[in-house]
Amino acid sequence: MLRIAGLVLLIISSVAACGPTPQPRQPDLSELYASAPRGPLPDGVRPTLYTLDLAIDPRQKRFGGHVTIELDLDRPATGIWLHGQDLEIRNVVVSSPNRNSAEGVWRDVLQSGVAWLGFPRRMGPGPVTVDISYTAPFDANLAGLFRVDEQGNAYALAKSESIQARRFMPGFDEPAFKAPFDIRLTINERDTAITNTPEKSWETLENGQIRVEFKRTRPLPTYLLSLAVGSFETVEGPDLAPNEVRDVEIPLTGYTRAGKGKEISYALMMTEPMIDFFERSLQVPYPYEKLDIIAAPQWPSGATELAAAITYRESRILFGPSSGPAARRALLGIHSHEIAHMWFGDLVTPPWWDDLWLKEAFASWATGIVLAELEPEGGHELDAIADSVSAMGLDSLASARAVREPITLNEDIRNAYDSITYDKGLAVIAMVDAYFGAETFRPALGRYIQRFEDSVADSTDFFEVIGQETNEPDLTKAFRSFVERSGLPVINTELSCPDDGVPEIRLTQRRYKPLGSMIEQAQPWTIPFCMTAGTSEETVRACQMINGRSSTLRLDEAGACPAWVMPNADGKGYWRFELADPQWATLAVNFHLLSGGEALVAVDSALASFEAGSISLSSLTAILEAGARRSERQVVTEAMDAYRSLIPLVEGRPEALAGFRSELMRVFRPRLASLMSSEDENDRILQQRIEAFLARQGRDEALREEYANAAKAYVGMRSRRGARELTSDDFATALAIAMQEEGEPFLKALLRSLKSIDDPTFAAAAAYAIGQNSDPALADDIGSLTLSGILGTRENYTIIAGQMDQPETMNDTWSWLQINFPEFLKVIPGQRPRSTPRLARSLCTRQGRDELENLFEVYGSLAQGHERALAEALESIDLCIALHDAKAAEVQAHFARFAPAEPVAPVTGQVVESSPVTTPASSN
Numbered sequence: 031m032l033r034i035a036g037l038v039l040l041i042i043s044s045v046a047a048c049g050p051t052p053q054p055r056q057p058d059l060s061e062l063y064a065s066a067p068r069g070p071l072p073d074g075v076r077p078t079l080y081t082l083d084l085a086i087d088p089r090q091k092r093f094g095g096h097v098t099i100e101l102d103l104d105r106p107a108t109g110i111w112l113h114g115q116d117l118e119i120r121n122v123v124v125s126s127p128n129r130n131s132a133e134g135v136w137r138d139v140l141q142s143g144v145a146w147l148g149f150p151r152r153m154g155p156g157p158v159t160v161d162i163s164y165t166a167p168f169d170a171n172l173a174g175l176f177r178v179d180e181q182g183n184a185y186a187l188a189k190s191e192s193i194q195a196r197r198f199m200p201g202f203d204e205p206a207f208k209a210p211f212d213i214r215l216t217i218n219e220r221d222t223a224i225t226n227t228p229e230k231s232w233e234t235l236e237n238g239q240i241r242v243e244f245k246r247t248r249p250l251p252t253y254l255l256s257l258a259v260g261s262f263e264t265v266e267g268p269d270l271a272p273n274e275v276r277d278v279e280i281p282l283t284g285y286t287r288a289g290k291g292k293e294i295s296y297a298l299m300m301t302e303p304m305i306d307f308f309e310r311s312l313q314v315p316y317p318y319e320k321l322d323i324i325a326a327p328q329w330p331s332g333a334t335e336l337a338a339a340i341t342y343r344e345s346r347i348l349f350g351p352s353s354g355p356a357a358r359r360a361l362l363g364i365h366s367h368e369i370a371h372m373w374f375g376d377l378v379t380p381p382w383w384d385d386l387w388l389k390e391a392f393a394s395w396a397t398g399i400v401l402a403e404l405e406p407e408g409g410h411e412l413d414a415i416a417d418s419v420s421a422m423g424l425d426s427l428a429s430a431r432a433v434r435e436p437i438t439l440n441e442d443i444r445n446a447y448d449s450i451t452y453d454k455g456l457a458v459i460a461m462v463d464a465y466f467g468a469e470t471f472r473p474a475l476g477r478y479i480q481r482f483e484d485s486v487a488d489s490t491d492f493f494e495v496i497g498q499e500t501n502e503p504d505l506t507k508a509f510r511s512f513v514e515r516s517g518l519p520v521i522n523t524e525l526s527c528p529d530d531g532v533p534e535i536r537l538t539q540r541r542y543k544p545l546g547s548m549i550e551q552a553q554p555w556t557i558p559f560c561m562t563a564g565t566s567e568e569t570v571r572a573c574q575m576i577n578g579r580s581s582t583l584r585l586d587e588a589g590a591c592p593a594w595v596m597p598n599a600d601g602k603g604y605w606r607f608e609l610a611d612p613q614w615a616t617l618a619v620n621f622h623l624l625s626g627g628e629a630l631v632a633v634d635s636a637l638a639s640f641e642a643g644s645i646s647l648s649s650l651t652a653i654l655e656a657g658a659r660r661s662e663r664q665v666v667t668e669a670m671d672a673y674r675s676l677i678p679l680v681e682g683r684p685e686a687l688a689g690f691r692s693e694l695m696r697v698f699r700p701r702l703a704s705l706m707s708s709e710d711e712n713d714r715i716l717q718q719r720i721e722a723f724l725a726r727q728g729r730d731e732a733l734r735e736e737y738a739n740a741a742k743a744y745v746g747m748r749s750r751r752g753a754r755e756l757t758s759d760d761f762a763t764a765l766a767i768a769m770q771e772e773g774e775p776f777l778k779a780l781l782r783s784l785k786s787i788d789d790p791t792f793a794a795a796a797a798y799a800i801g802q803n804s805d806p807a808l809a810d811d812i813g814s815l816t817l818s819g820i821l822g823t824r825e826n827y828t829i830i831a832g833q834m835d836q837p838e839t840m841n842d843t844w845s846w847l848q849i850n851f852p853e854f855l856k857v858i859p860g861q862r863p864r865s866t867p868r869l870a871r872s873l874c875t876r877q878g879r880d881e882l883e884n885l886f887e888v889y890g891s892l893a894q895g896h897e898r899a900l901a902e903a904l905e906s907i908d909l910c911i912a913l914h915d916a917k918a919a920e921v922q923a924h925f926a927r928f929a930p931a932e933p934v935a936p937v938t939g940q941v942v943e944s945s946p947v948t949t950p951a952s953s954n
Contacts, residue, residue, distance in 0.1 A: 054108035056135055056148040066139045066146070069438045070204060070382055071111050074104040077202050077209040078157075084199075085216040085239075086223075086259045088177045088186035094120075094165030095216075097199050103154030109135075113196035113203035115143030115174075120163040124149050127157060134160065136200075141894065142440035143196040143203070162200045171823050172330040173860030174198045175257060180287050180327035181788060185260030187326050187341065191334050191954050192383065192443050194860070195252035206381035206486055208249035216241045217259050224258040224285060226250065226337045228320050247337070248317065249484045251379055256339035258324055263291040267298035267323075270305055276315035280305075286325040286344065289788070293348035296358075297323055297365055300404075304369045307400045312476040317377045317483070323347065323365075327790075328822055330859040331954050333364050335371030335393075342368075345790035352789060354759030355711045356718070362404075363397055363413070370396040373479050381486040383443045387433045387513065388492055390447070390954070391455020392475075398460075409712050412664040415601045415627045418457030419634045419668065421449040422606065425518045426542055426638070427909075428549045429901040433458065433513040434489055441895035444861055447954055450516075457604040458512040464602040465558035465573065466505050474499035489513070504556070504575050511556040512604060517541045519555045520638070521576075522608040525563075527591035535561065535583045535595065537576060542606050544641045546912020548905075554579045560599035562628065563592035569623065571599055594620045598635075601627025606635045614639075614649040621656035626665060633657045633668045637675065641913060647924050651693075658697050663716040666701060670723045673697075677727065678874060679914060679921040681837055686921070689928035694728040696928075715759065722763040734767050741768035745783040747776065758791040765799030773805050777812075781820070797825035801832020809833060809842035817853055827858040834869045844870065848881065851889050863893035867900040874910035882907070 057065075077099050084095035101110070114136070124147075125131035132150035139146050147160065168177040168186060174197025175188045188198060196203040215223045219238045227245040234240055267282035282301055284294035301323065305316050318338035329343035346364050349357065374396070375389030398414030424430055433455050437443055463471045478487070478495045487495075497506040520542040527533045539557065543549040560573040563585055570587040585592065594616045597607035609617065614636060621629060636653040639645040650672075657669035673694060680686040698720050705717040725733035740756050741764040742749035756764055768776050780796050787793075803812055812833060816826035833843040847854060847869065855863045870882045886893070886900050 054149065054152060056109070056137075057146075059137065059139070062137055062139045062146050066144050067111055068140070068142075068144075069440060070206070071113075071202060074107070075110050075202075076102045077207055078102050079210055079212070080199075080201065081212045081214075082199060083214045083216075084257070086175075086186050086257065087218050088168070088184035088221075088260050089218070090168075092165050092167050093175060093186070093198070094163075096161060096163040097201065098159060098161045099201060101158045101160060103156060103158055106152050106154045107149065108152055109146055109148040112145055112147055112200060113143045113193070114138070114145045114164075114200035115196045117164045117166045117197075117200060119200070120165065121161075122147065122163075123161045124153065125159045125161075126153050129153075131161075136162070140440075143193065144440070145200070147200075164200065166198060169197060169860065171856075171858065171860040172328060176328075178328045181289070183261040183288055185262070185287065185327055186258070187260075187324075187329070188255060188257035188336075189330055189334065189341075190255045190336065191253040192447070193253070193440060195255055198257070199252070199255075201252050203252045204382065205251040205253060205379050208251050208379060208484065208486060210249055211247045211255065213244045213247075213257075214241060215244075215257070215259065220261065221259050222262040222264065222285070224256060224262070224322055224324060224339055226254070226256050226318070226339050228281070245319065250337055250376075254335070254337040254376055254379075256322075256324075256336035256341065258285070258326075258339070258341070261288050262286065262324075263288050265291045265294055265298065268302060270302050270316065270321065273306060273309060275309040275313060280316055280318075281320045282323075283320070284323045284325070286348065287327050290325065290344065290348055290350075293350040294323060294325055296349040297347050297361060300362060300365060301369070303404055304366050304400055307403060308370060308373060308396070311399075311472060312373060312479050314373060314377070314476060314479050314483070316372060318372065321372075328824070330824065330861055333368050334954050335368045335375055337372070337376045340368045340371075343790075345794050348790065350789070350791075352756070352758050352761075352791065354715075354718070354757030356715045356759040357757075357791065359408075359413075359711075359715070362401055366397045366400045367393045370400070377484065378479055378482040379486045381488050382437065383446050384434055384437045385488045386446045387451050387455040388487065388489065390451050391433065391459055394452045394456040395459040395463075398456075409626075409662065409664065412626050412630065412662055414456060414460060415630050416664045416668065417453045418460065418601075418604060419631060421453035421457060422518055422542075422604075422634065422638070424449050424902070425454055425516065426544055426547075427902055427905050428547055429898070429905050430516040431898065432516045435516075439895070441864070442898065444864055444895060445898045454518075454604065455513070458509065461512075461558060461602055461604050462505055462509055464600065465508075465560065466500065466502055470500050470502065471496075471505070504558070508556045508558050508575070515552070515555075517549065517552075518605055519557060520606040520608055520635075520642075521557075521559070521597055523561075523595055523597045523613075525592065525595055525613075533563075533585040533588045533591050535563075535572075535585065535597075536580070537583055537597075538580045539576065539605075540579070542638065542642070544638070544909055544913070545643045545916050546909050555605075557603070557605060559583070559597075559603065559605075561595065561597045562599045562624075563588065563595040564620075564623065565590055565593045566620070566623075573599070594623075596624055596628050596632065598628060598631050600625050601629075601631040603631075606631075606638045608635070608639055608644055611645055611649045614645060615652060618649075618652040618656045621653070621660070626660070626662040629657060629660050629662065629665045630668050633665065633672055637672045640917070643916060647917075647920055651924075655697050658701050663712040663719075666716055667719055670698070670719070670727075674723075674727060676921055678872075678910065679918045680925055683922045683926070685926040685929045686923075687925075688930055689925035691728050692928045692930055693925060694724065695730070698724060698728070718759050718763075725763065725767060734771065737764040737767040738771045741765050742772065742776065742779070745776070745779045745787075747772075747779045758789075758795075761792055761795035762798045765795050766802035769799045769802055770804045773803070774808060774811075777803070777808070793825070794828075797821060797828045798832060801829040802836065803833065804836055804838045806839055806842045809839045810846055813843065813846040813850060817850065817857055819857070823857055823859045823862075826854075827862050830854065831869055835872055840872065844873065844878070844881070848885055851885060852892055855889075855892050864895035865899050866893055867896055867903040871903040871906040872910075873907055874914065875907075876911065879904060879907045879911075 079100040081098040119136040122134035124134040135148035137146040174194045230243045232242040262285040265284035270280035322339040324341040325344040333342040370393040374392040380388045401410035519539045522538045524536040557576040640650040702720045724730040739749045740754040
C-alpha cells in the first residue's frame with residue numbers, strides 16, 4: 031500500500047541525551063500544504079484506543095465533546111498527520127508517560143480533511159496520548175453526523191463511510207487504522223442512543239440529560255463507527271440462538287422512527303437464517319455482542335454496514351401494508367448484503383480503498399448465494415447474473431476503472447463505489463466459484479476470514495491465502511486477470527465439424543469495443559471458459575482455461591455436429607461472445623433449450639454485438655423476441671431493457687417510433703396475457719414490469735389511463751378510479767404517468783400528499799415521478815423546487831436526474847442546471863457532487879458534450895473528485911453519437927415497416943421504469 035514517508039509524515043530528529051528540550055518549530059501553512067498526504071496517511075503512527083465523549087441533541091444545530099486517542103509512535107516526531115473536517119477545535123492536549131501534558135497545535139490543511147497536529151515537544155517513540163475538545167455543526171447534506179426532522183421528531187445519525195467520520199471526530203479516518211472505541215454519549219432523556227456495542231451504564235444528569243456509556247468495541251476502522259440519537263421506536267427481535275459455530279446468544283433489535291416499528295418485523299424475522307448461513311459456511315461465528323437493524327428516516331445510500339448497527343434508508347428495510355413482492359425481494363437482497371459485511375469488511379477490513387472489492391464484491395456475491403439457499407425456487411441466482419451483466423455497460427468504456435484500481439487521492443475514493451466494484455466483482459467471484467467448484471473455493475474463504483479477523487487484508491493477502499488453501503494456481507491467475515485490469519473480453523467462436531473427427535470450437539478473445547470507442551487492445555485474459563452446444567436431442571458441456579488470444583476447444587462428448595453453440599455455460603462467465611448472423615439465427619430458434627442464465631447473457635451479447643457493429647438488427651430482434659418468450663422474469667426484463675436502449679435511435683422519426691411501439695405490443699402483449707392468472711411471485715413482478723414497459727415505452731393508452739386514475743385517487747385528486755390497487759411496486763410507474771398526463775395540477779396534489787401520506791416508499795416514488803415530468807413549461811419550476819428546501823437532498827438529485835433523461839425536458843433542464851449548478855450542489859447529498867457529470871450523459875450531441883466539458887472547467891473545484899465521472903460521461907456521449915451515426919438509419923427503416931396508419935405521440939422517456947425502491951442499489 032502506498033505510504034508517504036520522510037517530510038510528509040513526521041518531522042523527526044534524535045532526542046537529546048540530557049538537558050531541556052527546546053520547543054519545536056511548527057511548520058507554517060504553506061509548508062504543511064506542500065507536504066500534506068493527499069491519499070493514505072504516512073506510516074509510523076497507529077491509534078491503539080479511542081475514547082469518544084460527545085453531547086448530541088438532534089434538536090440543536092451543533093454537537094460537541096472530546097476524543098482521547100492513544101497512539102503508538104515508531105520514532106520521535108514533532109507532529110503527526112490525521113483527519114478532521116469542518117470541526118471547531120477548542121483545545122488540544124498532548125501527553126506521554128512520565129511527562130507533563132502540554133498544549134498541541136491543530137492546523138486544518140487540506141479541503142479533504144487532512145490536518146496537522148503539532149506536538150509541544152519532540153515525542154516518541156512509544157505511547158502518546160492526544161485529547162482534543164471540539165464542536166461542529168450537524169451536517170445538512172446527509173454526510174458525517176447529520177440531523178433530520180421527520181413527522182415532528184428529530185434524529186441525528188452518523189454516516190461514516192467512506193471518509194466521513196472525520197466530519198464528526200478527529201482521528202485516523204482510513205480503514206487500515208483499526209482500534210477499539212470507548213464511547214460515552216450525553217443525550218436528552220427522551221432520546222435513545224445507539225452505537226456499535228451494548229450499553230454498559232448510564233446516569234441521570236441535570237436539565238433532563240442522561241449520559242450513556244457503552245461497552246468497548248472490537249477493533250474498528252472509523253468508517254464503521256455508528257452514532258444514532260433520537261426518538262427511535264425500539265422493537266425487540268428474536269434473539270440469535272446459539273448454534274454449532276457460536277455458543278452465545280446474540281440480542282437482535284430493530285430501531286425505527288416513531289410509529290414504524292411493526293414494519294421492521296419482517297427484516298428481523300429473516301435475520302437469523304442469514305446469520306446462520308454465514309456462520310456455517312465460513313465456520314466463523316458472528317463477531318459482535320449484538321445486532322441492531324436501524325431504519326434511518328433519511329440516509330444517503332441504500333444501507334451501510336456499521337458494525338453491529340447496520341443502518342438502512344427506511345424505504346429499503348421497512349415492509350408495510352403497501353409493500354409489493356418486488357419490494358420484499360429488494361429488502362432481502364440489501365439485508366443479506368449488509369449481513370455479509372459483518373465478516374467481509376467489518377471483521378476483516380481492506381487497508382485502503384483500492385481493495386474495496388474485498389468487501390463489496392464479496393458481499394454482493396454472497397447475497398445471491400444465501401438467498402438461493404433460503405429460497406431455492408426464488409430465482410435469486412438469476413438476479414446475480416443480471417447484476418453481473420449490468421456492470422458490462424460501464425466496463426465497455428475506455429475510461430472504465432479496474433475492480434482493483436489504484437487510488438492515490440482522497441477525492442477519488444467515492445469513485446470506487448460503482449458497478450465495477452460491486453457487480454463486476456460479484457461476476458468474477460461467481461465465475462471462479464463455478465469453474466473450480468464451491469467445494470474448492472468456499473472453504474478457503476473461511477480460512478481467509480479466520481487468518482485476518484480483527485485485522486486488515488489486501489488483495490495480495492487474499493490471493494496468497496486462497497492460493498494456499500485451494501492449491502489451484504490457475505484460480506489466482508484468473509482472479510487477478512479480471513480484477514486488476516479494466517474492460518471485458520469478447521470471445522468469437524467458430525464451429526468446425528470434420529466428417530470423421532470430433533467437433534471443435536475455435537475461440538478468439540479480444541477486449542470488447544463498441545462503435546466509436548477509443549479502446550486499445552491489450553494482453554489477453556486468463557479465462558475459466560465453459561460453453562454448451564447441442565442439437566434438439568442432446569446438449570454437451572465443455573470447459574477449458576484460456577490463456578492466449580486464440581485456442582481450440584474439442585467437444586469430445588458431442589455425438590454429432592452441434593446445431594447451436596452457447597459460448598457461456600449457465601451465464602456464469604464474465605465475458606461477452608460473438609457469433610456470425612447465421613449462428614445467432616440458429617440460437618434464436620433453439621432459445622428454449624438454454625438455461626435461464628444462458629438466455630440472459632445471450633440477450634446482452636446480442637445487443638453488445640449490434641452496438642459494436644458486428645451483427646444485423648434482424649439478428650438482434652430475433653434474440654430479443656426469443657428472450658421475451660422465456661419464463662424467467664430476469665430474461666424478459668433484459669429483453670425489455672435492450673428494446674429500451676433502441677429508443678434514442680427512433681426518436682424524432684414519427685413513422686419509426688410508431689412502428690417501434692407497434693412491435694413492442696406485438697412482442698410483449700402475449701407474454702403479459704400469459705401472466706395474468708399466475709400467483710407466482712416472480713410472475714407477479716414480471717407482470718407489473720411488462721405493464722409499466724408497455725404503458726411507458728409502448729404508450730398503451732388503456733394502461734396509462736388505468737395507472738393515472740389510480741395515482742390521482744391515491745393523492746386525493748378527483749378521478750375515475752379503476753380496479754388497480756397500488757402497491758409499492760406500482761408507485762413509481764403510476765405517479766410518473768399521472769405526472770406526464772396531468773402536469774401541474776398533479777404536481778401540486780402530489781406535493782400536498784407528501785404531508786399526509788407517511789410512507790417512505792411513496793415519498794421516494796414521488797420524487798422519481800416529479801423527475802419524469804414531460805412538459806418543458808414546468809422544467810424551470812421543477813428546478814426551482816429542488817432549490818427550495820421543500821424536499822430532501824436525495825430527492826433533489828433524483829428529480830434533476832429524471833428531467834435530464836426525458837427528451838422533452840432535457841434541453842430546458844440542462845440550461846437551468848448550467849445556470850444554477852453551484853446552488854444545486856448545495857442541495858444534494860454530500861457524496862453526490864462528484865457524480866454530477868453523469869447527469870448529462872444522455873445529451874448525445876457535440877454541443878452538449880462541449881457544454882458539459884465547459885461546465886466543469888468553470889465549476890469543477892466545487893465537485894471534488896468529479897474527474898472520473900466526467901470522463902465516463904463525455905465518452906458515453908461520444909459513443910451515443912457514433913451509434914446514432916452508424917445505426918439510426920438502419921433502425922428507423924426497420925421499425926418504420928411496422929408503423930400503423932394512425933400517428934402516435936412522441937416518446938415519453940428512456941429510463942428504466944422499475945420503482946426506485948425495488949431497483950437494486952449500491953450500499954454505503
